[in-house]
Amino acid sequence: MDWTALWLSLRLAGWTVIILLPVAVFFGRFLAHREFWGKGFVEALVALPLVLPPTVFGFYLLIGFGANSPVGQFWQGLFGHQLVFSFEGLLIALVISNLPFAVQPAQRGFEAIALDVREAAACCGMSPLSVLWKVELPLAWPGLMTGMVLVFAHTLGEFGVLLMVGGSIPGETKTIAIAIYDRVQAFDNHGAGVMSATLLAISLVTITITFWLSRRVGQRFG
């Protein structure tokens, strides 16, 4: 069992969720409530990572963030190490590739809030922050939570993009999914089996918790 790889994957998954939660709230809410020119294109852009082959996506990130790219050079100047093949590089790749998993369920969650409920909140004199905190977030919560669980589970299993952008540096960019692949390559089926079973258990537990929570929410408002 490669504990370093598991710990790296959990850290990456946790940080991706932490970064994407506020993004999902504001971007999902914006897309749900606003109509603007080019909205369809923006939505398509958000959904793109769903259909783009991970290797293609990883290739563009490698070019875009590489040592010779402006972004890569800016990063190098700022932190003294390159962005690709680093924890931060993986995190940025994961945040972008998981955007649709976070934003789409959040958007559906905010869209499900009836217009008159939002208007009633304004008529009650509630401040915009109060409306978000007391009315919209509790009602959109099932959608937000579904998105976060999807992001967490998907991040643990992400393979192609991370291999392209991160390589497989132990303790730095070698995640659990890549470690499993490594073990299989080394004919260590036992090691791969243990890690696979661990991932399976984590995935099953998270998805069960989500279903249980969303059913409870449904019963409360039913």
Add this chain to the structure above:
Amino acid sequence: MLEVKVKAGVPIPLDVSFQVAAGEVLALVGASGSGKSTLLRTIAGLYQPSEARVAVNGAVWLDTGAGINLPTRRRRLGMVFQSYGLFPHMTAAGNVMAALEYLPKPERAAEAARLLALVNLGDMERRRPAELSGGQQQRVAVARALARRPEVLLLDEPFSAVDRSTREKLYQEIRNLRRVLNMPVVLVTHDMSEAQMLADRMVVIDCGRMLASGSAAEVMIDPAALRGVGLREAGSVLNARIVAHEEDGLTRLDTSAGSLLLPRIEGAAGAAVRVRIMAHEVILSRDAPQGLSALNILPVTVLALRQGDGPGMLVELQAGEETILARITQRSALAMGLQAGDACHAILKTMAVAQDNVGVMQPVI
């Protein structure tokens, strides 16, 4: 005092202006799509027409000419939505408290309890909307609308989502509440009976234009208004008082025009009642009729005759201190030789007055 003036061409054509005094109920009446809800939403700041001015007690809420447009949350108003717009995740008390953010936190629960008691929901504080009936949800919405101590109360078809019997109870509740409502109230409805029973004045709207405005009695004799609301809606409202409930199931009422017998009305003797009499249910007779099944025969004087577009005619009648409308054919009026100033008798079948058209007020003590 609420002052509204709207003039807009696109996308929704509107040309309406009206004023509502404190304590007054104004009904905006019209078919769906007439623009009446848009007017209400303009007052609330949920819609902005290209040219409009909304002022409340001298303070300007919206003036497109001067570039003033207060956001909804800064307009102190209460609004009851057609499907209530209750917060589904909050209890009844929580819904009311959401509109009490202007109060210090410790005082909110007590104020919410007071407001829910005002709408007779004192024992439902802890229920969520899904656990309340349609009528109860509407009352929570009313309590929430009043919570902000609004300067204007807006009711958007508030009775359309409940059944008939509940509606009658809610009408009564609103009428009773009027004693504590000292702000302008605007009621949007497509239901003429609702407007006549609840409102002091009405504005009839058709395709965004004002067809007529004035008291119910004034609007009812206005042929232009009747074209908007439909001729069969023509009717008058009599103020009456319950005298007694008779053994055969009828209720005897006293009006300034004489006594009326109607199907049983729930209410104590002495209670004030408004009875809506549909113009097409009234029969006129020159002589006092004999041997007729109709129980209500009131002596009246013809005030005016108004000819319509079709074969009908609207006759305005003085009955005691009240005005009654009768819709008869021009042929009958001609045969009877009816003219203004003539004395005759108005006949009304007891059974012709539907339960919907009777409104009981709280007994005056």
